[in-house]
Amino acid sequence: MDFISILSVFVMACFVGYYVVWSVTPALHTPLMAVTNAISSVIVVGALVAGAAEGSVVSKWLGLLAVVLASVNIFGGFAVTERMLAMYKKKEKK
């Protein structure tokens, strides 16, 4: 992909993010932070590329270390979000 199409995706995504995040209810702002944390670990994609590549041993190990860090975040982030969201309950109907 050329730079302009990538930039287009980025700019559009910023607008989508803007509107989607404003629609998040303030009661869920903590889970929002936890889940954005988890998804920003999509950086693991880059870590996997580095960890899988041949050609530079240092680069490979840096990549694998990054995979470890990102995985902490992915599993931890989604799990803690799930745990929090499970606590939000409505009033019990009598």
Add this chain to the structure above:
Amino acid sequence: MEHITTPPWAMLAYLVAGVLFIMALRGLSSPATSRAGNRYGMIGMTIAMVTTLATHGLASLPEIAGAIAVGGGLGFVTARKIKMTDMPQLVAAFHSLVGMAAVLVGLAAYLNPIAFGIAGPDGVIEVQSRIEMGLGIAIGAITFSGSVIAFLKLNGNMSGSPIMLPGRHAINLGTLLGIIGLVGYFTVDQSPWVIAVITALSFAIGFLLIIPIGGADMPVVVSMLNSYSGWAAAAMGFTLHNTAMIITGALVGSSGAILSYIMCKAMNRSFISVIAGGFGAAPEASSGGAAKVQRPWKRGAAEDAAYLMKEAENVIIIPGYGMAVAQAQHVLREMGDLLKKSGVNVKYAIHPVAGRMPGHMNVLLAEANVPYDEVFELEDINGEFAQADVAFIIGANDVVNPAAKTDKSSPIYGMPVFDVDKAKTVMFIKRSMGGVGYAGVDNDVFYMDQTMMLLADAKKMVEDINKALAH
């Protein structure tokens, strides 16, 4: 120069992952849809990871699987064990990991550019990729060291009071300009020292930016670092030409920025003044003798409070961070239940900056099984205090301080606050009369005619009220 071509199916898969991440955030518009949203997020992440492994990683699968298992296991166990009161620290710690991962990925890409498809066979990295890489590493490093400081402050390993270096604005500005200049220079010289200095300076600036910021501003800092971690991911996405990373980075970046904005607005502070730091420092002696005059106040007992609330029609409970410190959320919910049994209408009112991160109080109340439809935000409930028989303040202080409305010299002037002075009776749980809120200012609510000060540990006091209510 041609990039290593990603197969079209993989590009589509990354796009799908990006869309699933958008849906994950979209789900959070209501607690009812939020869990489905989280699942979308998980599916998106699985798609992104499987796609990458399928197109790149089959040869090194054992090592990678090991790395995922180690990190994943650690993350999962932490997420299960963490106390809800410690959520701000956890989030700060997680941010630091994203930042560090971005730095490592950036350095790995620098060392092995051919594998990332950003250099020709001669190893010369494309100019545009150098900028993206430099920025990605810089933002990642700032996120890392900033989050580590935020973590230490939130976790109590480091004093929450601001640490002010002399000439810090000049140092910070100089360091920032140095980083930008070096990223520019990196486009003409790709020697290792350039990237090394960019990395080192960025770690330093993250540290320098956060140490002068006081405990009261931590909600803003945590949100801001949330935003940075997103921009770091987006910068790496540009380097890798990966839509999933770019979409996610933009989402997270906007999310953190919006949360920072909401927090700043709720404290009536400008973003710049938060970044400049110093708020919440020891109050200056210049406040003069007038404010220190002893004023009369009334002390109440648990029995009085129980009696008054039982007879009340409407009770609004205002929890603050003190409630979390005292771990009083569970007994508070019991109190709410007992009152409801007596036919009292109980509501909870939450200020946007209550707690140490956006929405922290809501999670704590949810943990204590308070139904979320009894919990209201500032602007939705503030009009109801005039009809309230009791405003019950537990562990909050600055967010009910009328000085924010009347006293132009107050550091919290202009901050939106709860109109508790309109309630018939105000009950204020506080450890002692000596302490002040984060902002270090006295509170007129203590001395109002209708105010009853309940001086005790929050949990102990609510337990005593519950005993009295049960009779």
